[in-house]
Amino acid sequence: MNEQLIVKNFGPIKDATVDFKKVTVFIGPTGGGKSTLAKLAAVLRDVDFYAQQNGPEYLFDYYSLEDYFNSSSALELSRGRYKVKAKGRRITYDHNTRRLINSQVKQATQVFNKQSTDKIPELAKTIRATAKSTELVSTEIDEIVENIKSITDTLIHETSLEILKLVFSKIFFYKHPVYIPSERIFVSALNNSWAGLMRDDIGLPAPLLTFANNYAQIRSEVNALHLPMFDVKYIHRKDEDFIEIKNNKKLINLHNAASGIQSVAPLLVLIEHLAKSNEQAQSFIIEEPELNLYPTTQQGLLNWLVEKCTTGENDLTITTHSPYILSHLNLLLYAYQVAERHPDRADDVAKIVPRESWINPKEFAAYHVEGQKENGVHSIVNPETGLISYNDLDALAGNSATEFDQLLDINAGLEAE
Structure with a gap:
């Protein structure tokens, strides 16, 4: 999967570049922009954004993003050779993308239109043969044939829209992302x-x-x-x-x-x-899977989600507040690495971490999202180890450990007196 999202001046996101992988994770404080990035991925992956008659603004309204635009907002999604931009609510494509899309739509539509047009004489012939036994006059027969042609033309137009949607579903893999909101309880x-x-x-x-x-x-x-x-x-x-x-x-x-x-x-x-x-x-986008769950249960759920949501060409994006989720992701990443380095010990690794839940570090991305800050959206994956940085894990766990140490120092001082 080679997909990149660039967001500028959109709601809580000032400037962000995100590379989506088979598993992508956003963590950060409330209101930092995690859900905004997840929802934008859902909008820009949905074929209706490009092919629906209501215009792209429908999906921004659907995800409650309609108030996030301003005069300097800019969005860009690229996948392989294809690139789409949204300046304000207007969609634009680079020349190569438009050429590739138009070529596929034209060829597919021509094939369908020819098949449909070839059927019209057969329909007319059947109607005329049936009409003789019902005593319809010639003008009435012609009217029926014309009506059939009109209906067929309408179907051709509607199916052309479906063809356009199919073309985009092949480009972006999906038809409609599966967005699972935090209010699901x-x-x-x-x-x-x-x-x-x-x-x-x-x-x-x-x-x-x-x-x-x-x-x-x-x-x-x-x-x-x-x-x-x-x-x-x-x-x-x-x-x-x-x-x-x-x-x-x-x-x-x-x-x-x-x-x-x-x-x-x-x-x-x-x-x-x-x-x-x-x-x-399927593109699965899940808000806060850890809701209402004990830490060990969060880990069990994450195993299940990775197994089910990353088979074949499927991918998984989650937003989270939980450092337990991040710690367990490191376990799933490291299990893959150990098994890759020691293939003869892969079965031993699988006894500790289910094989279906291993994550290839090359197919993983994690970002800390605090969108209004400078460099507020940044990767927390260590490029050398392929794991989430332990410095970031410690920072995201909060200052409680540091504060506890400070209390111990004070306590030690009091005792010394």
Whole structure:
């Protein structure tokens, strides 16, 4: 994956250059711009940004980014030979990108149009033969044939739009990124009330409603799923969601389960379903996976996410506040390195860290995001070790250790007196 996002003067981001990898992580203080970068990746990876009739501003509104523009805002996304820019809300392409896109769209559209046009005489012939037995006059037959042609032309136009979307989905791999917002715990808490909330349009965030709707549609297809980080089982039965605990015959309604399970279960069910698709690569963007979770459970969840969300051409982007997430990412990175250096000991490594969760350092990026500061968005990966810098880990863990040492010094001084 070779994708770079450049952001200038957009909301909380003053100046940032981010290289996205198979696994990309943003950490930083509240309001620093982590979610802004994640949402911009979702906007610029979505085929609707380039091909929809409503214009690109729709997706900025969808992710609540519409107020982040100013006169000097500039966005740029490049992937391999393709580069797209957004100055304000206007999309532009460099010459090579436009040429490549137009060529693919033109060729694909010509093939489809020829196939559709070839079918019109056959339709007309069938209509005329049928019309003889229904006593239609010639003018009425001609009108029907013309109507059929008009409908076919409309279909050609609409399908051309779909062709354009398919071209962009091949360029950027995805059709629509899977954005999973931090408010996801509401999905379990409100149980089956989502249909009414969406019908009444009560103003909940659009990504949350989309997540809830997607989950509601696919949960019956999953039916049962082991949640290893909790050692419980999710069960969907008769349009209800339950949790099964070992050695407990009575099922618990999901909305009565622990908050961590409520937050994680819909997330895992949706990803389990989508990750199995071989038709289209998936871009998973997850806000704060650590919500409501004990540190060791955060680590178990991260193992699961890396395994499920990075198969094939899929990729994973997360925003986080948790230094435990960063520490565990280092473990997954180091497991890959040890196994690569000592292939004969790979099985021993896998006994400690599941093989499916190893991360190739070449396919990993992590950034500290404090967007309004000078150099506020910077990589925290040590280029020599391929791991997250331990200096950065210590800094992100806060000053509590230093402050504790200071208290020890004071205490020692008091005792000395």
